[in-house]
Amino acid sequence: MLKFSMSKQAGFTLVELVTTIILISILAVVVLPRLFTQSSYSAYSLRNEFISELRQVQQKALNNTDRCFRVTVSGTGYQVSQFSTRNGAVCSGTALSPNPLYTEAFQGGAQLVLVSTNSSNFSLDFDIDGSTSLACNGSCINVIANDTVMINVSSEGYIYAN
Template sequence: MKPATGLSHQCKFSQQVGFTLIELVVTLLVIAVIAVTAAARFQDNTGYTEYTLQQRLISSLRHMQYRAMQDDRAGFCYQLVFQNGSSPAFGPSTSNYSAGQESSSCSLSIALRAPDYLQANSAEISGESVTMATREGRGQITFMGFTNLGRPLTNNFNCLSGCEVTFTGADTASVCVEREGFIYAC
């Protein structure tokens, strides 16, 4: 019998949809390699502590620099104090810059109640087996403040030849301050 005119034959072929076994195995292998590599990096913070401290110090120094440039009241010191040696730390001498607090702002001790984002205590630094060294010319820096123009003031030479704070552990990260007030990771 002849098929009726105008009717077409429909194909009974169906297309397969999905992934082949080889594609699934390759995808799983790629994910496993990435997971092993990433897990090893997340389990160990070696080398990260130094760079974290570097970025915190840059942020703290810039914060103090901006405050000094915005407040031109006489007698106030916008500075970070550095404790070198066996219990390294840095932080501001006060967090209270209200009238009558001029002398506490110029103190050479780190404020106990200073905000965490402005300081790093000795447990954070030496607890991670990191050392901190400050240098200006040939001497150590015990504090670094800023003028209302943003230029650094230190106990030595006001960063005439540049100031440097170095964090050393598994890796080394430094912060440099130029005499004009430029603060950067070096």
């Protein structure tokens, strides 16, 4: 009697290999760049957050004519303070609290830069009409992260994204 010995070979089929290579290439193109770099949305997120913050402080200044509110920006973050008096569009007097109302730190090397002076250290005071102490109309603040986006302030006090 003849015996045929058929050895079974273990391995993958061509379809399985091609499918695996396609999945790995999709992951390499789409997912891996997002894991190793900051998202390009960080500038947009910071811009939207800071515009919301400025509008909130502007509303506080409009509603509290006896107090002054200031947003102080530094290279590492910003803080909001409240002062006892105002002199036109500039906060004066003493701070009502030795500590700011709140402080927010920038993440991942992001920063805000005032366009007119190219400085990352500046402050914004709001007068009773809602306009700021900034001497600009239009593009006033650069938000720098992976991308650079602008914050515009109109002479009437309207704060908006570019």
